[in-house]
Amino acid sequence: MEVCVNTCCNQMKLIVCIEERLRKLCSKVKSGFKGKSGLHHVNFASQSRSLEIRGGEISRASDLEIELCKLNTAKVALEKENAALQQCCDDLYKSLVQAEELRRKTNDSLEGAKVDLEKLEKENASLWKYFDKISELERLKNCSKSFSQVKGRQQRCKIRELKTYVEQALWFAETFGHKLSSVKFNDDEGVSHTIDHTKEDGKK
Numbered sequence: 118m119e120v121c122v123n124t125c126c127n128q129m130k131l132i133v134c135i136e137e138r139l140r141k142l143c144s145k146v147k148s149g150f151k152g153k154s155g156l157h158h159v160n161f162a163s164q165s166r167s168l169e170i171r172g173g174e175i176s177r178a179s180d181l182e183i184e185l186c187k188l189n190t191a192k193v194a195l196e197k198e199n200a201a202l203q204q205c206c207d208d209l210y211k212s213l214v215q216a217e218e219l220r221r222k223t224n225d226s227l228e229g230a231k232v233d234l235e236k237l238e239k240e241n242a243s244l245w246k247y248f249d250k251i252s253e254l255e256r257l258k259n260c261s262k263s264f265s266q267v268k269g270r271q272q273r274c275k276i277r278e279l280k281t282y283v284e285q286a287l288w289f290a291e292t293f294g295h296k297l298s299s300v301k302f303n304d305d306e307g308v309s310h311t312i313d314h315t316k317e318d319g320k321k
Contacts, residue, residue, distance in 0.1 A: 280312045 150158065283300055300312045 276310065276312070283312060 150162075279302070298313070302310045302312070304310065
């Protein structure tokens with residue numbers, strides 16, 4: 118747009134110069150015809166140039182001024198539009214930067230949540246194992262008569278049953294780094310009973 122405005126200004130100056138030059142030449146030719154007639158008139162006319170210019174081919178200075186004003190108005194409007202577009206581009210770039218930062222933080226949060234989830238899954242697996250063992254221990258509860266309430270063969274059966282249950286519960290002591298070699302119990306009458314744990318055929 119700047120080039121168009123400068124071109125229009127140069128064109129207007131050139132036209133003013135041409136108009137002034139033509140006006141002087143025409144005045145000179147017109148003055149030269151005065152007082153001449155006959156052969157003198159013909160000879161002078163042959164030395165002069167004749168131009169035919171149509172009205173549509175002439176650009177007046179006033180027309181150029183109007184065109185220049187229009188161009189200046191359009192230039193100002195385009196500059197404002199360009200400034201608005203530049204501001205939109207700047208805002209869009211800031212939004213893209215913020216979106217990228219948000220995406221990065223979200224990815225970091227997701228990675229952290231994934232690690233926490235894996236950790237919780239492992240902890241839950243350990244808890245489920247612990248609950249299963251507790252459930253097994255719950256089944257070890259004795260619902261029949263106590264040891265002192267029975268005699269002879271029934272006492273031996275209860276000892277074997279107790280030994281089986283104790284072996285099932287050894288995992289709990291082993292989690293503390295201890296391995297039992299024997300367990301000693303006192304019945305309701307104060308009598309001591311010892312259960313030995315020895316490896317037999319690879320089993321306790």
